[in-house]
Amino acid sequence: MTALAVRGLDKSFGGLRVTSDVTLAVEPGERRLIIGPNGAGKTTLFNLITGELRPDRGAITLFGDDITRMPGRRRAHLGVARTYQIITLFPNDTLLRNVTLSLLGLTRMRWNPFVRLDRQEALITRARDVLARVGLAHLAERPLGQTAYGERRRVEIAMALAQNPRVLLLDEPFAGLSIEERRDVLALVGGIPRDVTVVMIEHDMDVALDFAERITVLHFGEVVVEGTRAEVVAHPRTREIYLGE
Amino acid sequence: MKRLALAAALVVLATLPLWVSGTYYVNIASQILFYAIFALGVNVLAGYGGLVSLGHAGLFGIAAYTGAKILTSGHGHLVTDVGALAVTVLAAAVFAVLALRGTGLGFVMITVALGQIVWGVAYRWISLTNGDNGITITGRPSPFGLVLTTPRGFYWATLVVFLLALASMAIFVASPLGAAVRGTRDQPRRMNALGYHVWMIRFVAFLFSGFWTGVAGLLYLYYNQFVSPQAVALTASAEALLMVISGGTGTLLGPIVGAGLVVVIKNVASAYIERWNFVLGAIFVLIVVFMPDGLVPGVTRLARRAMAAVRRPAPAAVAAARGPVGR
Numbered sequence: 001m002t003a004l005a006v007r008g009l010d011k012s013f014g015g016l017r018v019t020s021d022v023t024l025a026v027e028p029g030e031r032r033l034i035i036g037p038n039g040a041g042k043t044t045l046f047n048l049i050t051g052e053l054r055p056d057r058g059a060i061t062l063f064g065d066d067i068t069r070m071p072g073r074r075r076a077h078l079g080v081a082r083t084y085q086i087i088t089l090f091p092n093d094t095l096l097r098n099v100t101l102s103l104l105g106l107t108r109m110r111w112n113p114f115v116r117l118d119r120q121e122a123l124i125t126r127a128r129d130v131l132a133r134v135g136l137a138h139l140a141e142r143p144l145g146q147t148a149y150g151e152r153r154r155v156e157i158a159m160a161l162a163q164n165p166r167v168l169l170l171d172e173p174f175a176g177l178s179i180e181e182r183r184d185v186l187a188l189v190g191g192i193p194r195d196v197t198v199v200m201i202e203h204d205m206d207v208a209l210d211f212a213e214r215i216t217v218l219h220f221g222e223v224v225v226e227g228t229r230a231e232v233v234a235h236p237r238t239r240e241i242y243l244g245e
Numbered sequence: 246m247k248r249l250a251l252a253a254a255l256v257v258l259a260t261l262p263l264w265v266s267g268t269y270y271v272n273i274a275s276q277i278l279f280y281a282i283f284a285l286g287v288n289v290l291a292g293y294g295g296l297v298s299l300g301h302a303g304l305f306g307i308a309a310y311t312g313a314k315i316l317t318s319g320h321g322h323l324v325t326d327v328g329a330l331a332v333t334v335l336a337a338a339v340f341a342v343l344a345l346r347g348t349g350l351g352f353v354m355i356t357v358a359l360g361q362i363v364w365g366v367a368y369r370w371i372s373l374t375n376g377d378n379g380i381t382i383t384g385r386p387s388p389f390g391l392v393l394t395t396p397r398g399f400y401w402a403t404l405v406v407f408l409l410a411l412a413s414m415a416i417f418v419a420s421p422l423g424a425a426v427r428g429t430r431d432q433p434r435r436m437n438a439l440g441y442h443v444w445m446i447r448f449v450a451f452l453f454s455g456f457w458t459g460v461a462g463l464l465y466l467y468y469n470q471f472v473s474p475q476a477v478a479l480t481a482s483a484e485a486l487l488m489v490i491s492g493g494t495g496t497l498l499g500p501i502v503g504a505g506l507v508v509v510i511k512n513v514a515s516a517y518i519e520r521w522n523f524v525l526g527a528i529f530v531l532i533v534v535f536m537p538d539g540l541v542p543g544v545t546r547l548a549r550r551a552m553a554a555v556r557r558p559a560p561a562a563v564a565a566a567r568g569p570v571g572r
Contacts (some may be wrong), residue, residue: 050438076440088435090428101428104421105439113422113453120421163439 001064003028003197004049004167009058011041011048011221018044019055020221026167028063032199033212037241041221042201043085046169050082051075062167077106079166083156085175085201089144095155096140099127102162130162134188150181157188168192170200174207182207205242209233217241258404268396272468275400277508278407279464284488284500285414286457291486292495293418294450295430297353299482300340300360304455306367306477308333308462313380313472314373322386330459337455341448348433360482367474379473382466393467403464410457414497417453426450427495491532493539502540 004026011019018041026032034042047053049060051072060068067075090098103123104110118124131137134154139147144155153173160168173189174182186207192198202208209215215232217225225235232238262271283305290296312329316322344355367374374380385393392398417423428436429443437443466472475481488507493499510528515521536543 052434052438072437073440073442076438082438084435088432090431090435092431097424101424101436102439104424105436105441109421110425110441111422113417113420113449115421116416116419117421117424118419159435159439 001028002026002061003030003063004199005059005061006045006049007059007061009045009048009060010056011044011053012056018221019048022058022218022221022223024216024223024226026197026199028197029194030197031211031213032197033208033215034199034201034218035203035205035208035215036218036224039220040218042218043171044221045218046082046171046201049169050080076163079164080169081160081163081165081167082169083160083171083173085171087149087152087156089152089155089159091145092143094141094143095131095136095147095151095158096124096127098144098155099130099158099162100124102159103127103130106163127162130158133161134158135184150177150184153177153181153185154188157185161192165196167197167199170198170202172201172203174202174204186211255408259401262397262400271396271400273508273512275396275403275468276512277505278400278403279461279468280485280488280508281501281504282407282410282457282464283461283485284492284504285410285497286454286461287485288489288494288496288500289414289417289426289450289454289457291489292499293423293426293430294447294454296344296348296447296451297486298344298356298454299353299479299486300344300356300358300363301454301458301485302477302479302481303360303363304333304337304340304458305462305465305481305485306363306472306474307336308459309466309472309476310367310374310380312463312466313382316382316384317380322384326386326463329463330456333459333462334452334456337452337458338448340455341451345444345447345451357479357482360477360479364474364477364479367477374474377474379471379475381471383470385467385470399468403468406460406464410460411497411501413457418497422446422449487529491529491540493541493543496539496541499539499541506540 002025006022006024009019009022010017022045034045036042044053048055051067051070055068058068059066062075062078062080065078067078090101093101100117100123103126104117107123109115109120109123128137128140131140134157136151136154136158139151144152147155153176157170157173170189173185177185182204189198189200189211200208200211209229212229214226214228216223217232217238219241224237224241225232227235261274265271265274283301287298287301290298308329311332312325315325315328320328340356340359343359344352347355368376385399387393388402391402393402425436425441425446428441429446433443465476484507488503489500490503491506492501492503506528507525510525511521514524518524532540
């Protein structure tokens with residue numbers, strides 16, 4: 001069964017058609033890369049898949065279930081997790097609290113107004129494990145506002161990984177990172193277990209190409225090319241879009 | 246250290262009527278306590294939820310007016326209190342459904358409008374609210390046979406309610422739901438993506454805020470034995486918000502300090518200066534300029550800096566100890 005299927009998806013902002021008849025199917029465990037120039041509609045596609053935006057037309061299914069009209073919060077409970085291109089974390093809280101909030105989001109305890117959150121050892125231990133997975137265990141007690149940009153990028157990924165997603169959407173996880181930091185994040189992303197389906201948006205072709213099995217090229221909201229790494233790189237339309245030939 | 250300070254504060258508050266001379270000051274202390282409950286209620290939304298309400302005097306007034314109506318129609322205090330609080334929480338639910346269509350300025354404007362509707366009803370629907378003349382009640386409840394008609398008795402009863410309010414706030418803030426409320430303030434998009442029901446979390450916070458605002462409104466009614474449109478006016482909403490902002494939004498102590506500040510200035514300064522509003526305004530300007538995050542966080546920061554300066558020897562002394570270094 002297809003992990004994530006998008007069929008005939010349309011989305012317009014006023015007269016601007018940002019997603020135009022997009023169809024794609026991602027198999028379970030697949031590593032899919034979505035590339036395209038600025039304004040190609042990559043992040044909008046993520047926003048449609050996670051439910052932050054409603055499509056004008058088309059359908060989205062997750063392991064066969066239609067989630068097109070489902071609120072975003074319920075999609076999280078079904079196993080869709082994402083990271084943001086622009087860091088979207090809780091700046092006043094510690095890294096540990098950030099990840100704890102992510103874990104809490106999928107438990108029924110999130111409605112509990114009586115117990116103390118900082119005494120929920122089981123939850124907090126799991127949060128520490130996730131931080132250790134992204135190599136930030138030593139900064140657990142530090143407020144996010146006092147960490148470096150590269151560290152925050154990894155917290156972004158930790159927030160998504162903490163939820164044990166079935167489908168993980170990474171929106172430019174390498175944006176703004178140095179070469180060494182990119183290598184670290186790539187190793188981190190490469191270490192994600194195979195039962196997680198990963199879709200990644202990335203500008204940096206050099207880093208991203210190694211990661212992907214299949215690549216989708218978006219341009220002006222449309223799928224222009226789709227195929228294996230070799231097919232897409234060799235395709236004349238890719239060269240045209242990326243090199244302006 | 247923290248526990249010691251808390252215990253000391255409790256002892257001071259509990260024994261206050263015994264060493265403060267004159268009923269006047271005991272009454273002012275009672276006012277501070279019920280306005281502090283009001284401010285704590287506003288703070289749930291303004292501080293932790295990031296939702297600034299300028300219509301909470303409407304809820305405060307609904308509690309006071311409903312209480313007055315039930316009591317003057319001949320019912321007992323238990324029916325009055327339960328009824329008034331139920332109506333207030335219901336009104337808070339209606340307020341929330343309408344106001345939560347927006348956040349930020351949109352939320353502020355809808356709460357202003359709702360507060361003004363309540364004020365309009367209080368002022369103009371004379372057959373219901375007796376208009377500008379207000380409603381007078383007689384008597385205070387006597388739970389467990391306690392006498393609340395004396396200033397001291399009323400103070401102690403208000404203190405108990407205040408401590409309950411404070412405890413419920415402390416528990417709420419530290420709870421998973423409290424963390425979720427703050428999360429919806431800081432990153433609503435992310436909260437939604439993490440599986441939280443952002444609207445429902447804000448709705449619950451609004452009800453919690455409305456409940457304590459209603460409790461404060463009832464105490465106000467029992468204290469004054471009277472309620473008039475003045476209690477529901479926009480300035481009353483603004484005053485509650487100023488208590489929260491001047492004391493420190495999103496802190497437990499801030500709204501209490503802010504309530505103390507406003508009530509004391511209102512009562513004490515007005516005895517000496519006719520234009521006491523001017524004094525209040527000047528103090529707010531000073532707070533905003535020098536401690537933009539409020540008195541409690543501001544003083545805490547100053548104290549921490551002073552402590553650090555005391556622990557560390559003065560720079561001049563360090564230089565002298567090191568002896569002359571070239572240049």
